Amino acid sequence: MEQISKKHPNTKSLDLIDENINKIKSLFPECIVEGELNENILLQVLGKDSHTQSDRYGLNWAGKSQAALFARKPTTSTLRPHNFDLNNQLDNLYIEGDNLEVLKCLQKSYIKSIKFIYIDPPYNTGNDFVYKDNFNEGLKSYLEYTGQTGQRGTKNSANAETSGRYHTNWLNMIYPRLILAKNLLQEDGVIFISISEEEYHNLKLICNEIFGEDNYRNTFIARRHDKNINTQFAESGLATLNVGYEYILCYSKSKDFNFSPSYREASENRKSTGYWKGFWNDADRPTMRYDILGFTPESGQWKWKKEVADEAVQNYIDYEKNFSTKMSLEEYWKSTGETKRFIRRKLTGTGKNKGVENWIPPSKGVLRNTNLTDILVTKKSGFIEGNFDFPKNTDLIKVLLELSGIKENEIVLDFFSGSASTAEATIEFAIKNSLFGLSYIMVQLPESTGDTSLPKITDIGKKRINNVTNHWCSQIENHKHFKCLQGYRSFYLDETNLKIWEINYEELSSLLDNFVDNVKENRTAKDVLFEILLKYGFPLNTPVDEVKIDEKSIFSVTSGALIICLEDEITIKNVEGILELKKVLDSKSTKVIFKDSGFANDLVKVNAVQLLKQYGIDDVKSI
Incomplete structure (x- = not known):
C-alpha cells in the first residue's frame, strides 16, 4: 500500500510550476536539460534574444518575481468545514480565509471551472486595508493575524501613502491573486475588477501581462455618490475635483468569450418615439455600395444589404403615399407588427450619406455600452445587518452578470466578497432568468468589524446571504429548484490536518x-x-x-x-x-x-x- 508522504503530489495544491514545465517539455523537449528548464534554449526556440529581455516594455516593481513564484508555489493548507450535514447537497460555498491561500487550495478542484469572477479589491487610497503578504511564511502570517496560532490577532493596517512601498505593497498583493484566478476561469470565462484611479493604470498593465492584451475587453465606468466636501473650499479654488466615477476592468480568459447584450431602460420619449439616422458608415466594403434614391457612395458602405435596403425604401414610399396623413410613422410601424424598416432621402442632405437615412424605431431599452453611470457604484441593501460601509450595488453586478452571458450550471466567484453583494446579485439574477443551476463561491478574510453582535466581516456576509435566501424562499413557490437558494457549505482556511505532511x-x-x-x-x-x-x-x-x-x-x-x-x-x-x-x-x-x-x-x-x-x-x- 502506497503511503501518501510529504513529497507526494496529493499532499499539496496544484503545482503550477511543474504544470507549466511539463507543457513546455511536451512542446519543446530540447529545452529540458538534465531535468531542468534551460531558459536560454527556450528563448532561442522562440526566436528571442535572451540578452534583451530585460529591456522589454512592462511594469516592474520590487518583489514582483517573488510574488509570481509564491503564487505558483503549492500549499499544504486545507479548508476545514464548519458544521453542515453531508446529506444536504449544497453547491454554494462560503470560505473564510486569506484569499491567496484559498485560491491555491481551489486550484486542483476548480481549474478551468469558473465562468464569472467579480472582485472589488482594496483601492489603495491610503486608508483601505492592504493584505501584508509574507511570501516566506504564507499561511503562518494569516493564522497569526486571525489569532489561530495562540498569538494575538493583529489589526488591519492601512497602506499609508507616506510609505515608501505605497504602490509596491498593493502590486505585490494583487499580482499573485490574479495569476491564480486566471487558472480557475473556464475558456470562455471572464473577470471584472472594480478599481479607482489610484491603481487603475497599474492594474491594467498587470492584467495585460497575466491575461494578455488581446483578452482585454473593455473598461466600464460607474457613478459614485456626489460629495459636497469641496463646496466649502470652492470660492478659494480647488486643486482637484471630486472623482465622480469608478472603473471596472474586464478581461476574458481567451478569445472564446463574447459579451451578451444588456439593455438599460429607455427614456419615456425614447419608448414612444423613433428617429432618423444616417445610413452610411465608414467600413470599406465595395459590395455594400449601391444606388439608393439616386445616390451611390464612393467610399464606405451602406448598413444593410441591397435587397433589405430596397424593401425599406419601398416601405417608406408606401407610408408617405397611403398613410402619412392618417397616422404617425410610429403608429404605422406598430399597426404593421413592429417589423418594418424604413429608408428615405433628404435631397438637401450633405455629408457622406447625402441625406440617405434609416429610421430607428421606439425602444423600451437602449443597448448598453461601457458607460454605466446610470448605476451607482455603492448601494445599501435591506438584507445587510451590522457595520459595513459602502456595499457594492447589486444592480451593477447584475448588469455584469448579464454581459457575461453566464448560463445554467455555471459558477460565480468573488474572492474579495466583503458583505457578499455578489452572492445577493447572483441569487436575484438566477431567479429573474430562471437559472436553476447557477451557484456561487464567496471568499473573505475574517476582518474585525468592532461590532460584538457580528464581530467579523464574514459574519456580516453569511448573515446577509441567509437573509436573502430566506426572503426569496418565502416569495417563490419553486425555490427548491434553485441551487443558489439551497444555502451554502461553509469552510475556513487552516493548516493541513495531517502531521506527516x-x-x-x-x-x-x-x-x-x-x-x-x-x-x-x-x-x-x-x-x-x-x-x-x-x-x-x-x-x-x-x-x-x-x-x-x-x-x-x-x-x-x-x-x-x-x-x-x-x-x-x-x-x-x-x-x-x-x-x-x-x-x-x-x-x-x-x-x-x-x-x-x-x-x-x-x-x-x-x-x-x-x-x-x-x-x-x-x-x-x-x-
Missing part, C-alpha cells in the same frame, strides 16, 4: 513519537475528508455518502469513485464490506484511501491490499 526533517527524531496517529488532535473525519477531496481535485460540493459497515464509517465519493475509511481497528471484515459497497454502487473505477495507523495490525494491512487488488481495486493509498 508538515514534517521538518531536521527535527525528525523528536517528532517520530507523535506519528502513532497521523491526524492532528481536534481534527475530525470530515476535516480529513474534505482535505482529501481538495488534494485529489474533487470540488467541495461533490456528493459524499456516509455509510456504516460493521459500525465503521465509510465515505463514498461520487457513487464509489473514491472510498475513504478513516476509522481505527480496521479488520478484513471491514475491507470485505468495502468490496460489497463497490459492487452495490457498480463503480467502474474505484480508489480507496485508509488511515495508515487505522488497521488492526500489519497483517490486516497487507491482506487488505491484496484482497482489494484481487477484486480490481489497484489504487489503494494510506495517509
Whole structure:
C-alpha cells in the first residue's frame, strides 16, 4: 500500500510550476536539460534574444518575481468545514480565509471551472486595508493575524501613502491573486475588477501581462455618490475635483468569450418615439455600395444589404403615399407588427450619406455600452445587518452578470466578497432568468468589524446571504429548484490536518513519537475528508455518502469513485464490506484511501491490499 508522504503530489495544491514545465517539455523537449528548464534554449526556440529581455516594455516593481513564484508555489493548507450535514447537497460555498491561500487550495478542484469572477479589491487610497503578504511564511502570517496560532490577532493596517512601498505593497498583493484566478476561469470565462484611479493604470498593465492584451475587453465606468466636501473650499479654488466615477476592468480568459447584450431602460420619449439616422458608415466594403434614391457612395458602405435596403425604401414610399396623413410613422410601424424598416432621402442632405437615412424605431431599452453611470457604484441593501460601509450595488453586478452571458450550471466567484453583494446579485439574477443551476463561491478574510453582535466581516456576509435566501424562499413557490437558494457549505482556511505532511526533517527524531496517529488532535473525519477531496481535485460540493459497515464509517465519493475509511481497528471484515459497497454502487473505477495507523495490525494491512487488488481495486493509498 502506497503511503501518501510529504513529497507526494496529493499532499499539496496544484503545482503550477511543474504544470507549466511539463507543457513546455511536451512542446519543446530540447529545452529540458538534465531535468531542468534551460531558459536560454527556450528563448532561442522562440526566436528571442535572451540578452534583451530585460529591456522589454512592462511594469516592474520590487518583489514582483517573488510574488509570481509564491503564487505558483503549492500549499499544504486545507479548508476545514464548519458544521453542515453531508446529506444536504449544497453547491454554494462560503470560505473564510486569506484569499491567496484559498485560491491555491481551489486550484486542483476548480481549474478551468469558473465562468464569472467579480472582485472589488482594496483601492489603495491610503486608508483601505492592504493584505501584508509574507511570501516566506504564507499561511503562518494569516493564522497569526486571525489569532489561530495562540498569538494575538493583529489589526488591519492601512497602506499609508507616506510609505515608501505605497504602490509596491498593493502590486505585490494583487499580482499573485490574479495569476491564480486566471487558472480557475473556464475558456470562455471572464473577470471584472472594480478599481479607482489610484491603481487603475497599474492594474491594467498587470492584467495585460497575466491575461494578455488581446483578452482585454473593455473598461466600464460607474457613478459614485456626489460629495459636497469641496463646496466649502470652492470660492478659494480647488486643486482637484471630486472623482465622480469608478472603473471596472474586464478581461476574458481567451478569445472564446463574447459579451451578451444588456439593455438599460429607455427614456419615456425614447419608448414612444423613433428617429432618423444616417445610413452610411465608414467600413470599406465595395459590395455594400449601391444606388439608393439616386445616390451611390464612393467610399464606405451602406448598413444593410441591397435587397433589405430596397424593401425599406419601398416601405417608406408606401407610408408617405397611403398613410402619412392618417397616422404617425410610429403608429404605422406598430399597426404593421413592429417589423418594418424604413429608408428615405433628404435631397438637401450633405455629408457622406447625402441625406440617405434609416429610421430607428421606439425602444423600451437602449443597448448598453461601457458607460454605466446610470448605476451607482455603492448601494445599501435591506438584507445587510451590522457595520459595513459602502456595499457594492447589486444592480451593477447584475448588469455584469448579464454581459457575461453566464448560463445554467455555471459558477460565480468573488474572492474579495466583503458583505457578499455578489452572492445577493447572483441569487436575484438566477431567479429573474430562471437559472436553476447557477451557484456561487464567496471568499473573505475574517476582518474585525468592532461590532460584538457580528464581530467579523464574514459574519456580516453569511448573515446577509441567509437573509436573502430566506426572503426569496418565502416569495417563490419553486425555490427548491434553485441551487443558489439551497444555502451554502461553509469552510475556513487552516493548516493541513495531517502531521506527516508538515514534517521538518531536521527535527525528525523528536517528532517520530507523535506519528502513532497521523491526524492532528481536534481534527475530525470530515476535516480529513474534505482535505482529501481538495488534494485529489474533487470540488467541495461533490456528493459524499456516509455509510456504516460493521459500525465503521465509510465515505463514498461520487457513487464509489473514491472510498475513504478513516476509522481505527480496521479488520478484513471491514475491507470485505468495502468490496460489497463497490459492487452495490457498480463503480467502474474505484480508489480507496485508509488511515495508515487505522488497521488492526500489519497483517490486516497487507491482506487488505491484496484482497482489494484481487477484486480490481489497484489504487489503494494510506495517509
